[in-house]
Amino acid sequence: MPEDTRESNGVIDDLQESVKKIKLPYADGLYDHQMSLTIQKNKDRETIGSRSQKGISLRGFASEGWVYSNSTNIETTSVRKMVNRLSKRKAGAAHDQLSMPRPVKVDKKVPVKKHPIDIPMEEKLQRIRDLFSLAMKMDSRIVDVRVSYYETVMERALVSSVGTQARQLVPRTRISLTVIAKEAGVTDYDLALFGGTTGYEVVDELTEQVVKDTAQGAIEQLKAISPPPGPHRVILDPGVVGTVCHESFGHGLEADQALRGRSYLKDMLGKRVASELVTMYEDPTVEGAHGSYFFDDDGAEARKNTIVENGILVSFIHDMETAASMGSPLTGNSRTQNASRRRFIRMSNTYAKSGDWKLEDMIKDMKNGILMRRWLSGMEDPLGGGMQIVSKKGYLIENGKKTKTLKSVTLTGRVLEVLGNVDAVSKEGFLIDSGNCGKGAEDYVPVGSGGTWWRTKGVIG
């Protein structure tokens, strides 16, 4: 089971000595231990797995850029070899090219109501079996149910040559339900997902009502029609809005892409990039959100950053290198999946500010269009300025009313157009959903994304 082991004490002492020995003007060492438990149940079987992944990543700034030596072997002899590898490198001009974080000495832990370690395994399994049985009984057309529970505790420590000595313990827990229905040769499903930097209490969010709604959603999907292709006015639910924020001005504002000449937003600071109704934040300090943490993997303290304010581009998100290059303060966005990867500029929780509209009025006022519900995935286009958002389902809006249910809906379009066309933002429905984000096709980190309901225009496929 995941445990609050704090076994890194000895490793951190070793890391401090190791970092001192690396003959580069800036060096740091990151220790990462992720202990996780996965339980999945479907009609055929239960799958249970426990994972313990440890590693050390030593890094220095050399004349050839960042050099890393990473290993899953955290023994002293292995770390010594890693130090030797880095020490052979020629020094880079770190003081000119890096914006050093203020040295911090912190040791923090995300508090949770019910620590997963305190919940007996039998109780977790029984809860999952009960949810499975409840969902299976909802309708005779339900052919399978998948309940998936995931808990992890990330223990991460960073020591650096500027004096940082930081350690954080971040638990993340998620539960999801997928209900699959079949009738007359048509198979489809609906799903619900809850998660965050929380403990076992997140399981309580998957209530009987949620199970009932998800089962009903699966049945509705059996009669769903394909969305009409082409340009449409669209209403996006808060989860879809979060995904739009994430793919548009989340990825679009990762400043490493600007340094590479890979950002269409590079010269747009202070300029209008969205409707004045759009204000967006990038914030790793949101209590309980999936992408939250205390400090980033450069050792910079987490802070709330406004990235778009009333439609004006306010800030990129940075690591040590881009903050120095672009003359910006550190934003606390350097992250890595684990100690086997490099650190990149990554989002944490990206969300949009609420507006004044009521959803009901947005629908009535729109007359005809499409409402997207339940995000599935998204993809960025840092240089081209496009984006792709996929939702599990949708509804046709005809004469100001929700009518037919739609199968999965894909929204594409130019970010500046889609966000420039936002003409209504709701007051109600704010949430931050949990997800995982890749930098391109790999390097996954946990993130949150959210907002309230939006209305805009885009191409539907």
Add this chain to the structure above:
Amino acid sequence: MNLASVLDKATKPQWEIYIQRSRRTDLQLRHSAMEATIHHENTGFGVRVIIPRSDGAGVGFASCTSDKELEETAKRAHDLAKMNRSPYFELPEKTRLPPTQTVDQRIWKDENAAARDYAETAQALISEEKEVSLTFGKVRTYAVETQILNSRGVSRNSKGTYVYLEMTFRIGRSSPTEFWPNRYARRISDVAPTTIIPEWLDIARSCLKRCPPKTKETTVIFAPTIVCDTFVPTVGYHAGAEAVKQNLSQFQRGSKVGSELLTIIDDGLYDYGLETNSFDDEGYPQRRTRIVEKGVFQNHLYDQMYAQTMGSKPTGNGIRTKSMAADVDERYQMQPSTSPTNLSVKPGTESVESLIRDVKEGILIHHAAWIDPDPITTRFGSEIRNAQEIMNGELGQGIVGGTLGGSALELLHKITGISNQAEIVSGSSFGCVSPYVRFDDVQISGPT
């Protein structure tokens, strides 16, 4: 290594240890310089324990990254097995293994030098371009040893190499767009810089002049990578025994599932295929299994558990699937499940040029944002990132933007041509050998 001594014999456990050891060099490029160099040494252990129960079995799995934690990990897997409810099955026994080709000796001997040489050659080739430039790139090489041991006396070893490429090409100077391909291969010669970089530059150049598509149903040619991302998750899922057992598969033996032009083999022995190995991730011999023959479905794919619970024989498809979170040398974190090895689409008789020549109006799609089809419904929708218009049998200007969408399994019936040469490809999916494939009546959505 024998775990019998640490497990409670009274529970009559079967056990299996899956071990990976690897060396990785990852070079990340910014323009003509190096942005980051990452050396990684990785070791991991995955332990599975199966104990019989009166109503089936208990299966527990645990993984770790240190041999010092192996006993504790085995005990954890055993404890989880005691609480789990699954069907009973037995792990594989010793059998003869087929020979396979999985190692590039150049990478195996010095994965660091192989990566550096590749990166230098690629950067030199790209630097000669005027309208297209490299903004970011990754060249990563892996040397991986894999071992499986189990309580039935199986002891398997294999070696494998990989190279991973990811490049972002800036297309044009003012109002630029991007071509952002990635590709895994087992050996450098399959993605030789002198071959693949000019191909990628050609695709990038084709989008210097571009427009979004119009909304219509039209003829579309998929590049091999698009075929991989559309059909590996969908055909792979519906061909798998798990989907059959759950009554979710759309494939029944003898049923027509596609055009007569279509033959698909799950080829676990394809020379230097990404999922090629002598044994699957449960230690059972990999093989070739015919999935579709001339449009008619032939055989499902089985791992140990589904084969034994469904009264069939394993097909060597117990795979610890590579995912976006777990790389090729981190499979020890995963449990095996029924999954395709190398989904291999049989080449046709026409050249790519001939496929294009027969199209009056259509689109050749090189790259989409993220196809990511739903395995169950097989529906997908993805932004078109790099494509070319086809008019009267000739390639025209670039197409960027809009959406390619539909149902993957419905597309199989719309195939009207398959090119005569297959490539080992990957995209967001992994393990595919495919030629170019042409489809009629594919839904494209654009701003008009």
